Amino acid sequence: MPNSCRRFGCLGLIIFLTAGCEIDPRALLSHPDVDKRVRESLNLLNSPPSFPDDTIRFAVFGDLHIGKPAGCYWQDFLIVACSLRLNFFCVAGDLTDHGTDAEFDSVANLFLQTGLTYFVTLGNHDLYRHNSWEYYKERFGPSCYAQKINNRLKLIFLDTGEGRLGAVQFNWLEQELTTPPARTIIITHFPLYDDQTPTIFRLSSNAERAKLQSLMQQFNVFAICSGHIHGFRHYQLGGINHFTIGTMNRALDFGKPGFLLFTCLP
Structure with a gap:
Protein backbone atom coordinates (compact mmCIF):
# COMPACT_ATOMS: atom_id res chain seq x y z
CA MET A 1 0.00 0.00 0.00
CA HIS A 31 11.16 15.32 -28.06
CA PRO A 32 14.82 14.36 -28.67
CA ASP A 33 16.81 14.32 -25.45
CA VAL A 34 19.49 16.89 -24.70
CA ASP A 35 22.40 14.72 -25.89
CA LYS A 36 20.78 14.28 -29.30
CA ARG A 37 19.93 17.98 -29.58
CA VAL A 38 23.49 18.95 -28.67
CA ARG A 39 24.98 16.57 -31.25
CA GLU A 40 22.71 18.02 -33.91
CA SER A 41 23.49 21.57 -32.79
CA LEU A 42 27.24 21.07 -33.01
CA ASN A 43 26.85 19.91 -36.62
CA LEU A 44 25.07 23.12 -37.64
CA LEU A 45 27.10 25.95 -39.16
CA ASN A 46 27.10 29.16 -37.16
CA SER A 47 28.69 32.06 -39.05
CA PRO A 48 30.36 34.61 -36.74
CA PRO A 49 29.03 38.16 -37.20
CA SER A 50 31.31 41.19 -37.28
CA PHE A 51 30.88 44.21 -35.04
CA PRO A 52 32.68 47.57 -34.79
CA ASP A 53 35.96 47.57 -32.88
CA ASP A 54 34.71 50.20 -30.47
CA THR A 55 32.28 49.77 -27.55
CA ILE A 56 29.82 46.88 -27.91
CA ARG A 57 26.46 47.00 -26.14
CA PHE A 58 24.00 44.13 -25.94
CA ALA A 59 20.91 43.04 -24.02
CA VAL A 60 20.09 39.67 -22.47
CA PHE A 61 16.53 38.69 -21.61
CA GLY A 62 14.30 35.63 -21.55
CA ASP A 63 10.81 34.20 -21.27
CA LEU A 64 8.95 36.02 -24.01
CA HIS A 65 6.34 33.24 -24.06
CA ILE A 66 4.93 34.32 -27.41
CA GLY A 67 1.48 32.76 -27.68
CA LYS A 68 0.41 33.49 -24.12
CA PRO A 69 -2.74 35.68 -24.18
CA ALA A 70 -1.36 38.12 -21.60
CA GLY A 71 1.16 39.39 -24.14
CA CYS A 72 4.71 40.60 -23.53
CA TYR A 73 6.86 43.70 -23.23
CA TRP A 74 8.36 43.39 -26.70
CA GLN A 75 7.31 46.84 -27.93
CA ASP A 76 8.66 48.42 -24.75
CA PHE A 77 11.96 46.65 -25.32
CA LEU A 78 12.17 47.91 -28.91
CA ILE A 79 11.79 51.52 -27.81
CA VAL A 80 14.53 51.20 -25.21
CA ALA A 81 16.78 49.16 -27.53
CA CYS A 82 16.70 51.93 -30.13
CA SER A 83 17.73 54.58 -27.62
CA LEU A 84 20.55 52.38 -26.27
CA ARG A 85 22.02 51.69 -29.72
CA LEU A 86 22.32 47.97 -29.12
CA ASN A 87 24.60 45.91 -31.34
CA PHE A 88 22.69 42.70 -30.67
CA PHE A 89 20.46 40.92 -28.16
CA CYS A 90 20.39 37.45 -26.59
CA VAL A 91 17.37 35.42 -25.46
CA ALA A 92 17.71 32.76 -22.75
CA GLY A 93 14.87 30.47 -23.77
CA ASP A 94 11.10 30.20 -23.57
CA LEU A 95 10.71 32.13 -26.79
CA THR A 96 7.28 30.52 -27.13
CA ASP A 97 4.58 29.43 -24.73
CA HIS A 98 3.60 26.10 -26.29
CA GLY A 99 6.41 25.35 -28.76
CA THR A 100 4.10 25.38 -31.80
CA ASP A 101 5.09 26.01 -35.40
CA ALA A 102 2.99 29.19 -35.51
CA GLU A 103 4.52 30.55 -32.31
CA PHE A 104 8.07 30.02 -33.57
CA ASP A 105 7.06 31.78 -36.79
CA SER A 106 5.82 34.75 -34.79
CA VAL A 107 9.03 34.96 -32.77
CA ALA A 108 11.23 34.75 -35.88
CA ASN A 109 9.24 37.57 -37.52
CA LEU A 110 9.48 39.77 -34.43
CA PHE A 111 13.25 39.33 -34.25
CA LEU A 112 13.72 39.89 -37.98
CA GLN A 113 11.86 43.20 -37.83
CA THR A 114 14.39 44.64 -35.37
CA GLY A 115 17.17 44.65 -37.94
CA LEU A 116 19.51 43.58 -35.13
CA THR A 117 21.73 40.54 -34.80
CA TYR A 118 20.38 38.13 -32.20
CA PHE A 119 21.43 34.91 -30.49
CA VAL A 120 19.04 32.52 -28.77
CA THR A 121 18.78 29.23 -26.97
CA LEU A 122 15.67 27.28 -26.02
CA GLY A 123 13.73 26.77 -22.80
CA ASN A 124 11.34 24.14 -21.50
CA HIS A 125 8.29 25.78 -23.10
CA ASP A 126 10.05 25.59 -26.48
CA LEU A 127 9.93 21.78 -26.25
CA TYR A 128 6.23 21.38 -25.45
CA ARG A 129 5.31 19.71 -28.74
CA HIS A 130 6.49 16.53 -30.41
CA ASN A 131 8.12 18.49 -33.25
CA SER A 132 9.10 21.59 -31.27
CA TRP A 133 12.83 20.92 -31.62
CA GLU A 134 12.47 20.74 -35.41
CA TYR A 135 10.44 23.97 -35.43
CA TYR A 136 13.07 25.72 -33.31
CA LYS A 137 16.01 24.38 -35.31
CA GLU A 138 14.46 25.44 -38.64
CA ARG A 139 14.19 29.08 -37.51
CA PHE A 140 17.08 29.53 -35.09
CA GLY A 141 19.59 26.75 -35.68
CA PRO A 142 21.60 25.32 -32.77
CA SER A 143 20.54 25.39 -29.14
CA CYS A 144 24.12 24.84 -27.92
CA TYR A 145 26.98 26.89 -29.42
CA ALA A 146 29.71 29.46 -28.75
CA GLN A 147 29.88 32.91 -30.29
CA LYS A 148 33.04 35.03 -30.29
CA ILE A 149 32.53 38.78 -30.39
CA ASN A 150 35.58 40.49 -31.90
CA ASN A 151 37.94 38.25 -29.93
CA ARG A 152 37.11 40.26 -26.80
CA LEU A 153 34.12 38.32 -25.61
CA LYS A 154 32.85 34.77 -25.86
CA LEU A 155 29.17 33.98 -25.40
CA ILE A 156 28.41 30.33 -24.67
CA PHE A 157 24.81 29.22 -25.09
CA LEU A 158 23.81 26.03 -23.29
CA ASP A 159 20.75 23.87 -23.91
CA THR A 160 18.98 23.30 -20.58
CA GLY A 161 15.51 23.01 -22.09
CA GLU A 162 14.69 19.93 -20.04
CA GLY A 163 16.51 21.02 -16.89
CA ARG A 164 19.81 19.24 -17.46
CA LEU A 165 22.96 19.50 -19.59
CA GLY A 166 24.02 15.90 -20.24
CA ALA A 167 27.44 14.36 -20.82
CA VAL A 168 27.85 15.41 -24.46
CA GLN A 169 27.26 19.07 -23.66
CA PHE A 170 29.60 19.02 -20.67
CA ASN A 171 32.41 17.56 -22.78
CA TRP A 172 31.91 20.24 -25.42
CA LEU A 173 31.68 23.01 -22.81
CA GLU A 174 34.98 22.06 -21.20
CA GLN A 175 36.70 22.22 -24.58
CA GLU A 176 35.20 25.65 -25.28
CA LEU A 177 36.30 27.00 -21.92
CA THR A 178 39.94 26.04 -22.44
CA THR A 179 40.42 28.82 -25.03
CA PRO A 180 38.41 31.79 -23.80
CA PRO A 181 38.92 35.44 -24.79
CA ALA A 182 39.22 38.10 -22.09
CA ARG A 183 35.60 37.62 -20.95
CA THR A 184 33.24 34.65 -21.11
CA ILE A 185 29.51 34.79 -20.42
CA ILE A 186 27.27 31.71 -20.34
CA ILE A 187 23.61 32.09 -21.32
CA THR A 188 21.06 29.35 -20.67
CA HIS A 189 17.50 28.83 -19.51
CA PHE A 190 17.59 27.03 -16.16
CA PRO A 191 19.62 28.70 -13.38
CA LEU A 192 22.06 26.75 -11.23
CA TYR A 193 20.72 27.92 -7.90
CA ASP A 194 17.99 30.04 -6.45
CA ASP A 195 17.72 30.29 -2.70
CA GLN A 196 14.13 31.54 -2.86
CA THR A 197 12.68 28.71 -4.95
CA PRO A 198 15.13 25.78 -4.73
CA THR A 199 12.94 23.16 -6.43
CA ILE A 200 11.77 22.75 -10.04
CA PHE A 201 13.04 26.21 -10.95
CA ARG A 202 16.71 25.25 -11.14
CA LEU A 203 18.86 22.61 -12.85
CA SER A 204 17.59 19.25 -11.69
CA SER A 205 20.87 17.49 -10.92
CA ASN A 206 22.98 18.38 -7.88
CA ALA A 207 25.99 16.80 -9.58
CA GLU A 208 25.52 18.88 -12.73
CA ARG A 209 25.13 22.10 -10.77
CA ALA A 210 28.33 21.43 -8.83
CA LYS A 211 30.22 20.45 -11.99
CA LEU A 212 29.13 23.54 -13.91
CA GLN A 213 30.02 25.84 -11.02
CA SER A 214 33.43 24.16 -10.73
CA LEU A 215 34.15 24.59 -14.45
CA MET A 216 33.16 28.25 -14.37
CA GLN A 217 35.50 28.90 -11.46
CA GLN A 218 38.34 26.92 -13.03
CA PHE A 219 38.17 28.89 -16.27
CA ASN A 220 37.29 32.27 -14.75
CA VAL A 221 33.90 32.73 -16.40
CA PHE A 222 32.67 36.27 -15.85
CA ALA A 223 28.93 35.53 -15.56
CA ILE A 224 26.11 33.09 -16.18
CA CYS A 225 22.72 34.51 -17.24
CA SER A 226 19.57 32.41 -16.84
CA GLY A 227 15.81 32.82 -17.16
CA HIS A 228 12.94 30.49 -16.23
CA ILE A 229 12.18 31.95 -12.78
CA HIS A 230 10.54 35.14 -14.13
CA GLY A 231 12.23 37.34 -11.55
CA PHE A 232 15.55 39.16 -11.25
CA ARG A 233 18.31 37.79 -9.02
CA HIS A 234 22.02 38.59 -8.78
CA TYR A 235 24.57 37.02 -6.51
CA GLN A 236 28.21 36.00 -6.63
CA LEU A 237 29.34 32.46 -5.95
CA GLY A 238 33.01 31.54 -6.14
CA GLY A 239 33.76 34.79 -7.95
CA ILE A 240 31.15 34.08 -10.67
CA ASN A 241 28.28 36.49 -11.30
CA HIS A 242 24.99 34.59 -11.35
CA PHE A 243 22.23 36.61 -13.02
CA THR A 244 18.64 35.43 -13.23
CA ILE A 245 16.87 37.80 -15.57
CA GLY A 246 13.32 39.06 -15.23
CA THR A 247 10.61 37.93 -17.61
CA MET A 248 9.57 39.77 -20.77
CA ASN A 249 6.05 38.33 -20.49
CA ARG A 250 3.15 40.10 -18.78
CA ALA A 251 2.05 36.99 -16.88
CA LEU A 252 3.73 34.78 -14.27
CA ASP A 253 6.11 37.56 -13.23
CA PHE A 254 7.66 37.27 -9.76
CA GLY A 255 9.39 40.63 -10.14
CA LYS A 256 9.67 43.68 -12.36
CA PRO A 257 10.09 43.02 -16.10
CA GLY A 258 13.35 43.95 -17.72
CA PHE A 259 16.61 42.83 -19.28
CA LEU A 260 20.33 42.88 -18.59
CA LEU A 261 22.46 45.43 -20.42
CA PHE A 262 26.14 44.62 -21.01
CA THR A 263 28.75 47.06 -22.29
CA CYS A 264 32.04 45.66 -23.60
CA LEU A 265 34.76 48.32 -23.91
CA PRO A 266 37.56 48.16 -26.51
Whole structure:
Protein backbone atom coordinates (compact mmCIF):
# COMPACT_ATOMS: atom_id res chain seq x y z
CA MET A 1 0.00 0.00 0.00
CA PRO A 2 2.69 2.64 0.82
CA ASN A 3 4.45 1.97 -2.49
CA SER A 4 1.20 2.41 -4.40
CA CYS A 5 0.58 5.73 -2.67
CA ARG A 6 4.03 7.00 -3.56
CA ARG A 7 3.61 6.11 -7.24
CA PHE A 8 0.18 7.71 -7.35
CA GLY A 9 1.51 10.87 -5.71
CA CYS A 10 4.21 11.27 -8.38
CA LEU A 11 1.64 10.93 -11.15
CA GLY A 12 -0.46 13.61 -9.49
CA LEU A 13 2.52 15.98 -9.45
CA ILE A 14 3.18 15.51 -13.17
CA ILE A 15 -0.44 16.25 -14.02
CA PHE A 16 -0.41 19.33 -11.79
CA LEU A 17 2.71 20.77 -13.40
CA THR A 18 1.57 20.28 -16.98
CA ALA A 19 -2.16 20.91 -16.83
CA GLY A 20 -1.75 24.67 -16.42
CA CYS A 21 0.35 24.81 -19.59
CA GLU A 22 -2.45 23.37 -21.74
CA ILE A 23 -0.26 20.65 -23.23
CA ASP A 24 -0.28 16.92 -23.62
CA PRO A 25 1.99 15.57 -20.84
CA ARG A 26 3.31 12.94 -23.27
CA ALA A 27 4.89 15.73 -25.34
CA LEU A 28 7.41 16.30 -22.57
CA LEU A 29 8.79 12.81 -23.18
CA SER A 30 8.61 12.69 -26.97
CA HIS A 31 11.16 15.32 -28.06
CA PRO A 32 14.82 14.36 -28.67
CA ASP A 33 16.81 14.32 -25.45
CA VAL A 34 19.49 16.89 -24.70
CA ASP A 35 22.40 14.72 -25.89
CA LYS A 36 20.78 14.28 -29.30
CA ARG A 37 19.93 17.98 -29.58
CA VAL A 38 23.49 18.95 -28.67
CA ARG A 39 24.98 16.57 -31.25
CA GLU A 40 22.71 18.02 -33.91
CA SER A 41 23.49 21.57 -32.79
CA LEU A 42 27.24 21.07 -33.01
CA ASN A 43 26.85 19.91 -36.62
CA LEU A 44 25.07 23.12 -37.64
CA LEU A 45 27.10 25.95 -39.16
CA ASN A 46 27.10 29.16 -37.16
CA SER A 47 28.69 32.06 -39.05
CA PRO A 48 30.36 34.61 -36.74
CA PRO A 49 29.03 38.16 -37.20
CA SER A 50 31.31 41.19 -37.28
CA PHE A 51 30.88 44.21 -35.04
CA PRO A 52 32.68 47.57 -34.79
CA ASP A 53 35.96 47.57 -32.88
CA ASP A 54 34.71 50.20 -30.47
CA THR A 55 32.28 49.77 -27.55
CA ILE A 56 29.82 46.88 -27.91
CA ARG A 57 26.46 47.00 -26.14
CA PHE A 58 24.00 44.13 -25.94
CA ALA A 59 20.91 43.04 -24.02
CA VAL A 60 20.09 39.67 -22.47
CA PHE A 61 16.53 38.69 -21.61
CA GLY A 62 14.30 35.63 -21.55
CA ASP A 63 10.81 34.20 -21.27
CA LEU A 64 8.95 36.02 -24.01
CA HIS A 65 6.34 33.24 -24.06
CA ILE A 66 4.93 34.32 -27.41
CA GLY A 67 1.48 32.76 -27.68
CA LYS A 68 0.41 33.49 -24.12
CA PRO A 69 -2.74 35.68 -24.18
CA ALA A 70 -1.36 38.12 -21.60
CA GLY A 71 1.16 39.39 -24.14
CA CYS A 72 4.71 40.60 -23.53
CA TYR A 73 6.86 43.70 -23.23
CA TRP A 74 8.36 43.39 -26.70
CA GLN A 75 7.31 46.84 -27.93
CA ASP A 76 8.66 48.42 -24.75
CA PHE A 77 11.96 46.65 -25.32
CA LEU A 78 12.17 47.91 -28.91
CA ILE A 79 11.79 51.52 -27.81
CA VAL A 80 14.53 51.20 -25.21
CA ALA A 81 16.78 49.16 -27.53
CA CYS A 82 16.70 51.93 -30.13
CA SER A 83 17.73 54.58 -27.62
CA LEU A 84 20.55 52.38 -26.27
CA ARG A 85 22.02 51.69 -29.72
CA LEU A 86 22.32 47.97 -29.12
CA ASN A 87 24.60 45.91 -31.34
CA PHE A 88 22.69 42.70 -30.67
CA PHE A 89 20.46 40.92 -28.16
CA CYS A 90 20.39 37.45 -26.59
CA VAL A 91 17.37 35.42 -25.46
CA ALA A 92 17.71 32.76 -22.75
CA GLY A 93 14.87 30.47 -23.77
CA ASP A 94 11.10 30.20 -23.57
CA LEU A 95 10.71 32.13 -26.79
CA THR A 96 7.28 30.52 -27.13
CA ASP A 97 4.58 29.43 -24.73
CA HIS A 98 3.60 26.10 -26.29
CA GLY A 99 6.41 25.35 -28.76
CA THR A 100 4.10 25.38 -31.80
CA ASP A 101 5.09 26.01 -35.40
CA ALA A 102 2.99 29.19 -35.51
CA GLU A 103 4.52 30.55 -32.31
CA PHE A 104 8.07 30.02 -33.57
CA ASP A 105 7.06 31.78 -36.79
CA SER A 106 5.82 34.75 -34.79
CA VAL A 107 9.03 34.96 -32.77
CA ALA A 108 11.23 34.75 -35.88
CA ASN A 109 9.24 37.57 -37.52
CA LEU A 110 9.48 39.77 -34.43
CA PHE A 111 13.25 39.33 -34.25
CA LEU A 112 13.72 39.89 -37.98
CA GLN A 113 11.86 43.20 -37.83
CA THR A 114 14.39 44.64 -35.37
CA GLY A 115 17.17 44.65 -37.94
CA LEU A 116 19.51 43.58 -35.13
CA THR A 117 21.73 40.54 -34.80
CA TYR A 118 20.38 38.13 -32.20
CA PHE A 119 21.43 34.91 -30.49
CA VAL A 120 19.04 32.52 -28.77
CA THR A 121 18.78 29.23 -26.97
CA LEU A 122 15.67 27.28 -26.02
CA GLY A 123 13.73 26.77 -22.80
CA ASN A 124 11.34 24.14 -21.50
CA HIS A 125 8.29 25.78 -23.10
CA ASP A 126 10.05 25.59 -26.48
CA LEU A 127 9.93 21.78 -26.25
CA TYR A 128 6.23 21.38 -25.45
CA ARG A 129 5.31 19.71 -28.74
CA HIS A 130 6.49 16.53 -30.41
CA ASN A 131 8.12 18.49 -33.25
CA SER A 132 9.10 21.59 -31.27
CA TRP A 133 12.83 20.92 -31.62
CA GLU A 134 12.47 20.74 -35.41
CA TYR A 135 10.44 23.97 -35.43
CA TYR A 136 13.07 25.72 -33.31
CA LYS A 137 16.01 24.38 -35.31
CA GLU A 138 14.46 25.44 -38.64
CA ARG A 139 14.19 29.08 -37.51
CA PHE A 140 17.08 29.53 -35.09
CA GLY A 141 19.59 26.75 -35.68
CA PRO A 142 21.60 25.32 -32.77
CA SER A 143 20.54 25.39 -29.14
CA CYS A 144 24.12 24.84 -27.92
CA TYR A 145 26.98 26.89 -29.42
CA ALA A 146 29.71 29.46 -28.75
CA GLN A 147 29.88 32.91 -30.29
CA LYS A 148 33.04 35.03 -30.29
CA ILE A 149 32.53 38.78 -30.39
CA ASN A 150 35.58 40.49 -31.90
CA ASN A 151 37.94 38.25 -29.93
CA ARG A 152 37.11 40.26 -26.80
CA LEU A 153 34.12 38.32 -25.61
CA LYS A 154 32.85 34.77 -25.86
CA LEU A 155 29.17 33.98 -25.40
CA ILE A 156 28.41 30.33 -24.67
CA PHE A 157 24.81 29.22 -25.09
CA LEU A 158 23.81 26.03 -23.29
CA ASP A 159 20.75 23.87 -23.91
CA THR A 160 18.98 23.30 -20.58
CA GLY A 161 15.51 23.01 -22.09
CA GLU A 162 14.69 19.93 -20.04
CA GLY A 163 16.51 21.02 -16.89
CA ARG A 164 19.81 19.24 -17.46
CA LEU A 165 22.96 19.50 -19.59
CA GLY A 166 24.02 15.90 -20.24
CA ALA A 167 27.44 14.36 -20.82
CA VAL A 168 27.85 15.41 -24.46
CA GLN A 169 27.26 19.07 -23.66
CA PHE A 170 29.60 19.02 -20.67
CA ASN A 171 32.41 17.56 -22.78
CA TRP A 172 31.91 20.24 -25.42
CA LEU A 173 31.68 23.01 -22.81
CA GLU A 174 34.98 22.06 -21.20
CA GLN A 175 36.70 22.22 -24.58
CA GLU A 176 35.20 25.65 -25.28
CA LEU A 177 36.30 27.00 -21.92
CA THR A 178 39.94 26.04 -22.44
CA THR A 179 40.42 28.82 -25.03
CA PRO A 180 38.41 31.79 -23.80
CA PRO A 181 38.92 35.44 -24.79
CA ALA A 182 39.22 38.10 -22.09
CA ARG A 183 35.60 37.62 -20.95
CA THR A 184 33.24 34.65 -21.11
CA ILE A 185 29.51 34.79 -20.42
CA ILE A 186 27.27 31.71 -20.34
CA ILE A 187 23.61 32.09 -21.32
CA THR A 188 21.06 29.35 -20.67
CA HIS A 189 17.50 28.83 -19.51
CA PHE A 190 17.59 27.03 -16.16
CA PRO A 191 19.62 28.70 -13.38
CA LEU A 192 22.06 26.75 -11.23
CA TYR A 193 20.72 27.92 -7.90
CA ASP A 194 17.99 30.04 -6.45
CA ASP A 195 17.72 30.29 -2.70
CA GLN A 196 14.13 31.54 -2.86
CA THR A 197 12.68 28.71 -4.95
CA PRO A 198 15.13 25.78 -4.73
CA THR A 199 12.94 23.16 -6.43
CA ILE A 200 11.77 22.75 -10.04
CA PHE A 201 13.04 26.21 -10.95
CA ARG A 202 16.71 25.25 -11.14
CA LEU A 203 18.86 22.61 -12.85
CA SER A 204 17.59 19.25 -11.69
CA SER A 205 20.87 17.49 -10.92
CA ASN A 206 22.98 18.38 -7.88
CA ALA A 207 25.99 16.80 -9.58
CA GLU A 208 25.52 18.88 -12.73
CA ARG A 209 25.13 22.10 -10.77
CA ALA A 210 28.33 21.43 -8.83
CA LYS A 211 30.22 20.45 -11.99
CA LEU A 212 29.13 23.54 -13.91
CA GLN A 213 30.02 25.84 -11.02
CA SER A 214 33.43 24.16 -10.73
CA LEU A 215 34.15 24.59 -14.45
CA MET A 216 33.16 28.25 -14.37
CA GLN A 217 35.50 28.90 -11.46
CA GLN A 218 38.34 26.92 -13.03
CA PHE A 219 38.17 28.89 -16.27
CA ASN A 220 37.29 32.27 -14.75
CA VAL A 221 33.90 32.73 -16.40
CA PHE A 222 32.67 36.27 -15.85
CA ALA A 223 28.93 35.53 -15.56
CA ILE A 224 26.11 33.09 -16.18
CA CYS A 225 22.72 34.51 -17.24
CA SER A 226 19.57 32.41 -16.84
CA GLY A 227 15.81 32.82 -17.16
CA HIS A 228 12.94 30.49 -16.23
CA ILE A 229 12.18 31.95 -12.78
CA HIS A 230 10.54 35.14 -14.13
CA GLY A 231 12.23 37.34 -11.55
CA PHE A 232 15.55 39.16 -11.25
CA ARG A 233 18.31 37.79 -9.02
CA HIS A 234 22.02 38.59 -8.78
CA TYR A 235 24.57 37.02 -6.51
CA GLN A 236 28.21 36.00 -6.63
CA LEU A 237 29.34 32.46 -5.95
CA GLY A 238 33.01 31.54 -6.14
CA GLY A 239 33.76 34.79 -7.95
CA ILE A 240 31.15 34.08 -10.67
CA ASN A 241 28.28 36.49 -11.30
CA HIS A 242 24.99 34.59 -11.35
CA PHE A 243 22.23 36.61 -13.02
CA THR A 244 18.64 35.43 -13.23
CA ILE A 245 16.87 37.80 -15.57
CA GLY A 246 13.32 39.06 -15.23
CA THR A 247 10.61 37.93 -17.61
CA MET A 248 9.57 39.77 -20.77
CA ASN A 249 6.05 38.33 -20.49
CA ARG A 250 3.15 40.10 -18.78
CA ALA A 251 2.05 36.99 -16.88
CA LEU A 252 3.73 34.78 -14.27
CA ASP A 253 6.11 37.56 -13.23
CA PHE A 254 7.66 37.27 -9.76
CA GLY A 255 9.39 40.63 -10.14
CA LYS A 256 9.67 43.68 -12.36
CA PRO A 257 10.09 43.02 -16.10
CA GLY A 258 13.35 43.95 -17.72
CA PHE A 259 16.61 42.83 -19.28
CA LEU A 260 20.33 42.88 -18.59
CA LEU A 261 22.46 45.43 -20.42
CA PHE A 262 26.14 44.62 -21.01
CA THR A 263 28.75 47.06 -22.29
CA CYS A 264 32.04 45.66 -23.60
CA LEU A 265 34.76 48.32 -23.91
CA PRO A 266 37.56 48.16 -26.51
